Amino acid sequence: GAVVSQHPSWVICKSGTSVKIECRSLDFQATTMFWYRQFPKQSLMLMATSNEGSKATYEQGVEKDKFLINHASLTLSTLTVTSAHPEDSSFYICSASEMGLYNEQFFGPGTRLTVL
């Protein structure tokens, strides 16, 4: 099956610093990647859709200046949490799908961010 990796798996940072999370599709080309956020005991909430070579599309209520997304190649998307604050602490998960409509999404293992 398709494999998606995420790095780092966990990160602890001080308030005010920026954190970059990488999402890679290892054995397929991902024209579209998605970034989700999950709070404890809750479902996944879509933050943004990332298409290779174009600007990300953010969901309503997601600050695009705080959560910078770059999809520079068909196998890599990055999420940068800028000037992180404790309320940004969460579990961030990426997914990727191959070219085409309504394709199956495959998920990375997630990144647990703790902001002190």
Place this chain on the structure above:
Amino acid sequence: GIQVEQSPPDLILQEGANSTLRCNFSDSVNNLQWFHQNPWGQLINLFYIPSGTKQNGRLSATTVATERYSLLYISSSQTTDSGVYFCAPDSGGYQKVTFGTGTKLQVIP
């Protein structure tokens, strides 16, 4: 946007028991996926099932798109089946999906 409700929210099973998880959605869909989120947070693809029935080992799923629901059957449950099960139909946009509320399953020996 599409509303996705799953039931039951919590389920405790004795090892070896069978169960049915339900996913109701408010709009017509073009695809629907079922996932198992393990205790470490990893989402594992179970089924891609926009309609009809599929089986994979002890698991099977049925989607009745015209009636806006999908079912996940787990037979002969094992402790490794514990975790949260999510359904995620597409939400009308290009490849976007909306996750349901989830069913937390605990299988006890």
